[in-house]
Amino acid sequence: MTVPIPRKRRAWWAAIAAALCAGAAALFVAQPAHAATGFTVSGTQILEGNGAPFVMRGVNHAHTWYQDRTPRALADIKALGANTVRVVLGSGKRWGPDSAANVSAVISQCKTNKLICVLEVHDTTGYGEEGAAASLAEAVDYWISIKSALDGQENYVILNIGNEPYGNTNASGWVADTKNAITRLRAAGFAHQIMVDAPNWGQDWSFTMRDNAASVFATDPNRNTVFSVHMYGVFDTAAEITDYLNRFKTAGLPLVVGEFGHNHSDGNPDEDAILATAQQLGIGYLGWSWSGNGGGVEYLDMVTGFDAAQLTSWGQRLFNGANGIKATSKQATIFGGTTPSSPSSSGPPSDPPPSSPSPSAPSGACTATYAVTGSWPGGFQGAVTVKAGSAAINAWTVTWTWPSGQSFTNTWSATVTTSGSAVTAKNAAWNGKLAAGASTTWGFTGSFSGSNTAPTAVTCAAA
Structure with missing residues (x-):
């Protein structure tokens, strides 16, 4: 049975205004280098295992609800130029569970399509406010249960512990819960880069993540945690967007925009400012979402009915517009480091051709x-x-x-x-x-x- 993707929630504007006035200062954290396989952090940058900078340019795909669509969706997402896909998984608390074998297949499909795979547990969405939501501790239990599928995939997979892991109720609990989750994952032997979503349904209007990011980062013994903010109605002006993103830049901490849209029921995000500022600062972004949205937010579909030949206005903007995916995406060097060339909605994943021999070059076997x-x-x-x-x-x-x-x-x-x-x-x-x-x-x-x-x-x- 198809489950509609949860609606994003309205933030509390009075609290936003107060927090903006407070303007909590960011704290720089020194980040020692680590000789590790897979993605690492250096200052605000995400690096591949060979030290090459990597900037995410991609989209979200709701795998756990649309598993039969995943192979085609990943191929189409790649064909349109993305270098990353954030994959929705279910841990079994609300959706799924997606088994280790299921997750292994998804990773394999990402690798075949030369996409970096950000895996996230969606069951945590709105914890504390949404009664059915899983806790971050329960999300960690799930990751540990499928560790066999993740071992050895550090060059290809980033582990996003839980989607929007707190609503607007008791969001301050996010700090201790996130630290505990990171500590448990490292103790269990996960060497992957870890991504953590903000509270307040991902939008961090209380600035709980922003103002505690340094201490959360320091909790990770590998110093390999990336922060993710979701930009919807809270971020409806360029000033709010540039202020938030620049604070992480000033603090020397890595940030991505893990979700954002062109419109929303809680306000109208300034997608042009999000894209421009992310490009200016070298910050990754992952638009929400490929297709299959329900619950009144169907306008967030990038393509209609999972058909890449039917790009919506949002899909056109994200893939083909200024500072969009086609113009700015660079393929991970683990896959050859090339940028897709003139992808079309119906075309194949199109890496540029290898160097061509001269017309007179002899043919061979x-x-x-x-x-x-x-x-x-x-x-x-x-x-x-x-x-x-x-x-x-x-x-x-x-x-x-x-x-x-x-x-x-x-x-x-x-x-x-x-x-x-x-x-x-x-x-x-x-x-x-x-x-x-x-x-x-x-x-x-x-x-x-x-x-x-x-x-x-x-x-x-x-x-």
Whole structure:
């Protein structure tokens, strides 16, 4: 049964005004370097494991409610230029639980689509005000229960402990609960970068997160915690947006805008100021959300009915507008560090083509490697890596025959035709020319009944 995504809540404006006047001073915290695999923090920057700065440019996807949509959604999100996706999970308190196997499949799909995966437990939304919400302690219990799916994924996964983990009631409890959650995760052996959402339904109008961020950061023995604010009606003026984001910059603490929209029932966010200021300060942002919103906030859908060919006005603004994803996103270097080139709503995940050989370059042999990268009942996701041999090639064709009656539901980065069980895949316009020893990958999702036996003979012909 589809569960409508919870509405974001109105903040208390009198309290905002008082807190703005108070203007609590930010405290700088020295952040020692740590030799660790995966994402780390250096000052206000998020760094990849190799030390390269990484700025999130992406969207949220409501996986736990729309699991059958996830493979196609991630491919489409990538095709439009994103480098990150924040994935909604259920811990079992309100939604789910999403099992370790389920989460492993999501991570695999993110990796196939060259997206950094921010995983979050949504059950904590509005704790203290929303009676059914899970506590941060319960969210940590969930993370520990699926740790097997997360181990070894530190280069690809950021762990967002819990979505909007306090409402507007007793929001000060966020400080101790967040510190305890970080301490427990580190004690359990999690080496991932940790992200923590603000209270007040994520909007931090009481400035509880802002004014206690330094002490929360210091609680993490790895000094590898990132803060996340959600910008809706509270942030309806450029002054409020620039003040909040700049305070973290001044404090030397890492911040991302983990959710924001172009409109909301609690006010009209200034999305132009959010995008411009985030770009100016090098702060990541993740828009809410790809598709499937309910409860009166359907206007937050970026595409209609999970169809990437039907971008809404919000989707157009976020992906294609000034300071938007297409203009500013840079792919993580773990995936090759390229920026998608002129993505279209119906196109494949489009990394720029490798360096092309001269027209007179000799053609050579190629090989194709087939792999299943994720699966679920009745469906799966796969990737085929095409590699040139000892000489450059100008084009390639991959063929195989499905042994178990499988069929495609979506393909990208190749032109695919089928005749019965016979499959023929030809290069796209941008990935056919490969230098000697170079490779490219195209992907697909498929369906099956019974067994999902891999084809025994996958051949590659070069030109």
